[in-house]
Amino acid sequence: xxxxxxxxxxxxxxxxxxxxxxxxxxxxxxxxxxxxxxxxxxxxxxxxxxxxxxxxxxxxxxxxxxxxxxxxxxxxxxxxxxxxxxxxxxxxxxxxxxxxxxxxxxxxxxxxxxxxxxxxxxxxxxxxxxxxxxxxxxxxxxxxxxxxxxxxxxxxxxxxxxxxxxxxxxxxxxxxxxxxxxxxxxxxxxxxxxxxxxxxxxxxxxxxxxxxxxxxxxxxxxxxxxxxxxxxxxxxxxxxxxxxxxxxxxxxxxxxxxxxxxxxxxxxxxxxxxxxxx
Amino acid sequence: xxxxxxxxxxxxxxxxxxxxxxxxxxxxxxxxxxxxxxxxxxxxxxxxxxxxxxxxxxxxxxxxxxxxxxxxxxxxxxxxxxxxxxxxxxxxxxxxxxxxxxxxxxxxxxxxxxxxxxxxxxxxxxxxxxxxxxxxxxxxxxxxxxxxxxxxxxxxxxxxxxxxxxxxxxxxxxxxxxxxxxxxxxxxxxxxxxxxxxxxxxxxxxxxxxxxxxxxxxxxxxxxxxxxxxxxxxxxxxxxxxxxxxxxxxxxxxxxxxxxxxxxxxxxxxxxxxxxxxx
Numbered sequence: 001x002x003x004x005x006x007x008x009x010x011x012x013x014x015x016x017x018x019x020x021x022x023x024x025x026x027x028x029x030x031x032x033x034x035x036x037x038x039x040x041x042x043x044x045x046x047x048x049x050x051x052x053x054x055x056x057x058x059x060x061x062x063x064x065x066x067x068x069x070x071x072x073x074x075x076x077x078x079x080x081x082x083x084x085x086x087x088x089x090x091x092x093x094x095x096x097x098x099x100x101x102x103x104x105x106x107x108x109x110x111x112x113x114x115x116x117x118x119x120x121x122x123x124x125x126x127x128x129x130x131x132x133x134x135x136x137x138x139x140x141x142x143x144x145x146x147x148x149x150x151x152x153x154x155x156x157x158x159x160x161x162x163x164x165x166x167x168x169x170x171x172x173x174x175x176x177x178x179x180x181x182x183x184x185x186x187x188x189x190x191x192x193x194x195x196x197x198x199x200x201x202x203x204x205x206x207x208x209x210x211x212x213x214x215x216x217x218x219x220x221x222x223x224x225x226x227x228x229x230x231x232x233x234x235x236x237x238x239x240x241x242x243x244x245x246x247x248x249x250x251x252x253x254x255x256x257x258x259x260x261x262x263x264x265x266x267x268x269x270x271x272x273x274x275x276x277x278x
Numbered sequence: 279x280x281x282x283x284x285x286x287x288x289x290x291x292x293x294x295x296x297x298x299x300x301x302x303x304x305x306x307x308x309x310x311x312x313x314x315x316x317x318x319x320x321x322x323x324x325x326x327x328x329x330x331x332x333x334x335x336x337x338x339x340x341x342x343x344x345x346x347x348x349x350x351x352x353x354x355x356x357x358x359x360x361x362x363x364x365x366x367x368x369x370x371x372x373x374x375x376x377x378x379x380x381x382x383x384x385x386x387x388x389x390x391x392x393x394x395x396x397x398x399x400x401x402x403x404x405x406x407x408x409x410x411x412x413x414x415x416x417x418x419x420x421x422x423x424x425x426x427x428x429x430x431x432x433x434x435x436x437x438x439x440x441x442x443x444x445x446x447x448x449x450x451x452x453x454x455x456x457x458x459x460x461x462x463x464x465x466x467x468x469x470x471x472x473x474x475x476x477x478x479x480x481x482x483x484x485x486x487x488x489x490x491x492x493x494x495x496x497x498x499x500x501x502x503x504x505x506x507x508x509x510x511x512x513x514x515x516x517x518x519x520x521x522x523x524x525x526x527x528x529x530x531x532x533x534x535x536x537x538x539x540x541x542x543x544x545x546x547x548x549x550x551x552x553x554x555x556x557x
Contacts, residue, residue, distance in 0.1 A: 001386060009298075023356050024332075025300065040353065041356065042353070043353055043354050043356075043424075044352065044353065044423065044425065044427075045352070045353035045354055046350055046351065046353075047351055047353070047359075048354055049325075050324050052325050052326075055319075055323060055324060055325050059319060059323065060319065061316050061319050063326045076291045076414060079528040087413070088279055091435075114432065114434060115482060117403050117434055118435070121433060121437070123435045123436070123438050124431060125431070125432045125434060126430065126431045126432075127429070127430055128427050128428065128429050128430075129427070129428060129430060130426055130427060130428075131426040131428045132426060136430070140430045141520045143432065143473075144472065144473025144474075144507055145430040145431060145473075146430070146432065146473070146503070146504045147428055147429070147430060147431070147433045147505075148428075148430070149429070149430040150425070150427045150428060150429045151404045151405070151406070151423055152404065152406075152407070152410065153402060153403070153404050153405075153422070153423040154402065154403055154405055154407055154410065154414060154420040154421065154422055154423065155401070155420045155421055155422075155423050156400060156402075156419065156420040156421075157399070157400045158363070158388075158394075158398055158399060158400050159397075159398070159399050161362065162360075162397075162399050163399045163400065166358050166360060167358055167397070168356075170357040170358050172353070187383050191388070191418070191419060192388075192389070193388045193389065193394065195337055196411055211545070212507070218504055224419040225419045227418075228354055228419070228421045229421050229546060231425055232354075232421060232423070232424055233419055234422070242434075243486050263488050266354060266355035266358065267355075268354075268355040268356050270423050270424055270426060270427065271348065271424035271425065271426065271427050272425065272427055274429075277404050278367075278404070
């Protein structure tokens with residue numbers, strides 16, 4: 001019997017019964033499905049394919065197959081949580097189905113990860129989780145985990161017209177009913193790889209982004225950092241006007257522009273598991 | 279020096295020469311963390327690897343720096359997914375560091391038409407504060423990602439501290455003044471930090487030892503937690519932080535009056551042990 005494939009733990013509490021086992025060839029289909037289901041709601045999500053997951057987890061130099069733990073629901077045999085644990089002490093991915101008993105699943109996975117890491121001689125255990133995940137927070141407090149600062153992630157927009165076009169497209173229906181404007185955006189001191197002007201046109205006929213417009217109804221002068229901060233929800237449109245980071249012509253169109261920029265803002269929570277860091 | 283002194287070009291994946299040099303540069307910069315095997319996995323075997331996204335900087339035809347980028351799909355909001363470049367490792371040969379080569383590589387990446395034609399909407403990079411200030415801040419107008427990611431950490435053993443102690447002992451052996459100071463030290467300290475294994479240190483004229491002895495024989499008992507310890511590790515405002523931790527009882531030091539005085543006298547040694555990477 002292959003020990004690595006033996007169920008190593010079983011827990012029954014309430015109506016759910018879960019068991020813990022290590023990775024088996026072919027499990028990646030269920031694991032990738034679970035990862036995508038759980039993480040797709042976050043900004044920063046890098047969609048997993050089987051090929052990508054195999055590279056990212058299974059073939060990672062510090063990961064052995066007996067370091068990938070899965071929690072299986074006894075009722076139907078489905079994988080409801082998993083952790084990819086590297087011998088370096090990093091839990092590269094930790095993921096569970098929130099419709100199940102997260103408390104039990106996360107406890108099982110972290111307990112197992114810690115005992116595995118002690119066995120292989122790692123000195124610590126580290127993993128990432130979204131701040132708002134109360135289940136993980138509660139379990140970590142119970143198990144004596146500390147919170148550490150995460151590596152800083154920085155974003156640079158390469159192509160504003162394309163980015164704005166994608167945002168407009170995703171909010172098209174709402175924007176078309178609320179606005180009828182041609183907005184010219186002009187960047188001060190834009191670096192050479194960024195076009196310093198582009199326009200946004202919204203009407204009942206549709207939305208579009210382009211290089212020039214015949215007669216803009218609003219002209220905006222700003223800088224690359226302010227506009228990036230506005231799009232990613234770091235800065236509110238009102239703050240940017242009050243700090244004189246955004247100049248609007250004609251002045252009486254300021255309120256319309258603020259409403260438009262508020263609609264364009266992306267406010268999804270960002271999260272990245274350790275496996276996406278490198 | 280200007281960036282023209284260090285011309286950049288795309289990586290040549292065909293002759294194997296560039297790869298060899300890049301691996302050496304990376305190993306030198308990141309030590310064991312990015313050995314050749316790790317580079318192979320991280321880049322060459324990566325399903326998203328594109329050799330045209332690796333750049334090298336040269337001096338008189340010799341490769342002295344490199345940067346890596348990977349093209350990925352990235353979700354940036356509930357319904358918007360974009361093509362994005364993930365910034366990978368930047369490494370520069372030690373003798374050429376601090377001369378703007380990292381910046382040259384970043385500028386080369388932005389100016390390359392081949393890169394622009396890939397159609398990526400944004401770039402994102404995980405950075406350490408030093409690299410952020412010396413390289414990125416000088417070249418690109420960036421914003422911090424509005425992330426709510428947090429890292430959970432738990433110490434399982436004091437293995438790294440044991441290695442650190444060995445290093446400190448070795449260092450002190452070669453420093454006459456500190457060796458003399460050490461000859462008057464004789465103290466057993468027990469560290470009881472919440473949620474981590476106990477740490478029992480013996481300090482005497484032979485040096486420091488992570489002891490397996492009976493912790494009940496400790497002269498001084500230090501009770502705290504890892505977060506407080508991390509704050510106290512920072513050089514900046516250490517005295518103030520130490521007093522604050524004692525006043526708020528986040529740090530408790532118990533022992534006889536004489537032992538507490540000896541603890542105070544040997545504090546330089548404790549500082550030395552904890553100042554390095556121990557977790």
